Amino acid sequence: MNTIIDRGEGIWQVKVPLPFPLLWVNAYVVVGSNGDVDVIDPGLRTEAAEARWAEALDAVGFRWERVRAIVLTHHHPDHYGLAGWMQARSGGAPVFMSDVARASAERLWGAAERERTGEATLALFARHGYPEAARPAMREHLDGFVPMVSPQPDRIETIRYGDRVRLGDAEYEAIHTPGHAGGHLSFWNEAEGRLFCGDHVLPGITPNVSLLPFGDEDPLAIYLASLEEVERLPVAAAFPGHREPFAHYGDRVRAIRTHHDERLRKMEALLIEPMTGYELCRAMFGDKLSVHQLRFALSETIAHLVYLENQGRVSRAEERGVASFVARRR
Ligand SMILES: [Zn+2]
Structure with missing residues (x-):
């Protein structure tokens, strides 16, 4: 597989390996005419990822000192993880991210808040029927990310929605596109x-939309609204965080919206009997998931349940601190 690809106009796609089924995250190196380099989403910190960046320096032909900015689309570890590492190598290039992304990274991996965030995540899952006995494995899984996002960047600059951001020689507008991540x-x-x-x-795969503590209260509603906002952008070339760059952006946006409509209807149909989020998750996604996959599947299921509840399509009952949901008769 070609892993470092010249996409023209000074843009290089670097496939940074991931130890998950997603296989890689796309970092983009944007080279300006003066030789300065901007990096979008450097990746998750692993030995294989560091090795890929050593190859990228050769293939693209730049030195770390030429990195002018490290720009993040969002705070998820597979995008943010190498930001601090790269910042150190560049001699202190600023890391640019939104205010919400910065606060989210702080809550997930900052020494002060990490513990509390982990506990809140487990408490949320427990409220949706996640079994007590499975909690230690989930806790261990969450803590396992810390070395893959360390060191944390220390010089962070905030991008506000609508700001102009320079990448290579061109100017870009930073559009707020929430839902997958705050x-x-x-x-x-x-x-x-x-x-x-x-x-x-994303092409080929549906971006995960999760309800998580301290995040958006109805992330799926926010996601669907933000898809609607970008659907009409006249995009000629879309450069996504996973898989390959693609052209038919509007079609892809519509396909993702349809996918969620169908998933919501399927869940509603399953909920003729009351179920917890965990039970519905297993009914939807099966019981063979790894802890990593289960975390995504469960928080995605909860996001859909909350959306259905807010739309008046399911109702919630609570018993001994555990919520269950049932479809409303219509
Ligand atoms: Zn993400």
Whole structure:
């Protein structure tokens, strides 16, 4: 597999390996005419990822000192993890991210808040029927990310929604595209019809939409609304966080919206009997998931349940601190 690809106009796609079924995250190196380099979403910190960056220096032909900015679409570990590592190598290039992304990274991995966030996640899962006996494995899984996002960047600059951001020689508008992650940004260059869309819109796979503590209260509603907002952008080339760059952006946005409509209907149909989020998750996604997959599947199921509840399509009952949901008769 070709892992470092020249996409033209000074843009290089670097496939940074991931130890998950997703296989890789796309970092983009954008080289300006003066030789300065901007990096979007450097990846998750592993030995294999560091080795990939050593190859990228050779293939693209730049030195760490030429990195001018490290720009993040969102705070998820597979995008943010190497930001501090790369910052140190570059001699202190600033890391740019949204305010919400910065606060989220702090809550997930900052020494002060990490413990509390982990506990809140487990408490949320327990409220949705996640079994007590499975909690230690989930806790261990969550803690396992810390070395893969360390060191944390120490010089962070905030991007506000609508800001102009320079990548290589071109200017981009930072568009707020929340739902997959709070404070998610996409970078849009209208003149070229070019969009760095992070994980907001992906080809071939549906971006995960999760309800998590301290995040958006109805992330799926926010996600569907933000899809609607970008659907009409005249995108010629979309550069996503996973898989390959693609062209038919509007079609892909519509397909993802349809996917969620279908999933919501399927859940509603399953909920003729009351179920907890965990039971519904297993009914939807099976019982063979790894802890990693289960975390995504369960928080995704909860996001859909909350959406259905807010739409008046299911109702919630609580017993001994555990919520169950049943479809409303219509
Ligand atoms: Zn993500």
